[in-house]
Amino acid sequence: MQSSATPHHLQAIWDVVSEIPRGTISTYGAVAELAGLPGRARLVGRALRIAPESLHLPWHRVLAAGGRITFPSTSREFIEQRRRLRSEGITVARGRVVCEARAGRPSADARIEQLWKRP
């Protein structure tokens, strides 16, 4: 039997993130909840940090509460995340996603809508 090296909760988090549609965004907290781990946003951050490159997760679509990018504004990660978001048509200003950019995806299915809960 396989005593998996990857804990169940990490896999659950990666699964949720992999389902975030292109052009839409979510938050660490929301992902944690959908993964069945309410209140454990930090674990989501960690899960993304150690995620195997081979999974090609859309990590840039996961933001901190309020649509903020959590990396230092001068860091390579910050620049890269902002670049990827913009390439999907999402507006980013002052380190955060602009409201209109979040709401502009009414077509997303119900499950995905739960990802973004703060207006």
Add this chain to the structure above:
DNA sequence: ATATTGACTTGGC
């Protein structure tokens, strides 16, 4: 075994 850290969140001032 104890202390600190961190890709977080919420509430309060």
Add this chain to the structure above:
DNA sequence: TGCCAAGCCAATA
């Protein structure tokens, strides 16, 4: 807007 304290908890030191 911003800083701080709590709550969160696996990984590091």
